[in-house]
Amino acid sequence: MSQKIVLYWHPMSSASPIASALAELDVPHERVKVDIRAGEQRRPEFLALNPNGKVPTLTVDGAPMFEALAMHLFLGETYGVDKGLWPAEGTPERLQAMSWCVWSYVTYGAQLMRLQAARDMGTPEDAHGTAAHKAMDELLGLLDARLAQQPWMLGDAYSLVDLCVGSVIGYSAYIGAPLQNHKHVTAWMGQLQARPAMQIEAT
Numbered sequence: 001m002s003q004k005i006v007l008y009w010h011p012m013s014s015a016s017p018i019a020s021a022l023a024e025l026d027v028p029h030e031r032v033k034v035d036i037r038a039g040e041q042r043r044p045e046f047l048a049l050n051p052n053g054k055v056p057t058l059t060v061d062g063a064p065m066f067e068a069l070a071m072h073l074f075l076g077e078t079y080g081v082d083k084g085l086w087p088a089e090g091t092p093e094r095l096q097a098m099s100w101c102v103w104s105y106v107t108y109g110a111q112l113m114r115l116q117a118a119r120d121m122g123t124p125e126d127a128h129g130t131a132a133h134k135a136m137d138e139l140l141g142l143l144d145a146r147l148a149q150q151p152w153m154l155g156d157a158y159s160l161v162d163l164c165v166g167s168v169i170g171y172s173a174y175i176g177a178p179l180q181n182h183k184h185v186t187a188w189m190g191q192l193q194a195r196p197a198m199q200i201e202a203t
């Protein structure tokens, strides 16, 4: 299959994990920088691709898509199976892959947004910030229990599920999520962040 893929991105943003996924998959693509600090995401030609005016935005043979989570699932299903980086359709692992990816962006992501909002208000210790911190600690406990049993999210081998889940967990650590209480998560994040495809900001 040879689709023309274009990733609209900005360094150190929600688009970075998608750039890393494309690198892990070795999918030929074009990368177009959208300077979100200069407001380029609000240009009409960009809003025609993504009415939200956000990166990442991806086009596939000219057809646009938005939301990083949707891109992780699309890239995994389309390019990952042949490369051994995404489970085949119809397997129990495929169900787990989808579940954990959605869990990270939606369930864990909701608490992350709550903590982020409290931080933005300058009140991370208020009721919202404290509740978000506690909820994240509990959710990280689920992840830690899984990673105590196996080195990677789906078992013995790295997959794009590690990249998807790890990118959300990594950002949450940056804003103060209690990763230090979860030693398996911390060790897994170290392995993940050492991968060449995660050094994408330098390229």
Ligand SMILES: N[C@@H](CCC(=O)N[C@@H](CS)C(=O)NCC(=O)O)C(=O)O
Residues within 6 Å of the ligand: 012, 013, 014, 015, 036, 041, 053, 054, 055, 056, 066, 067, 068, 069
């Ligand atoms: N839910 C979206 C969030 C995307 C997002 O918030 N992108 C930010 C960069 S990290 C952005 O483009 N901000 C520009 C703006 O809001 O004007 C996703 O996961 O793709």
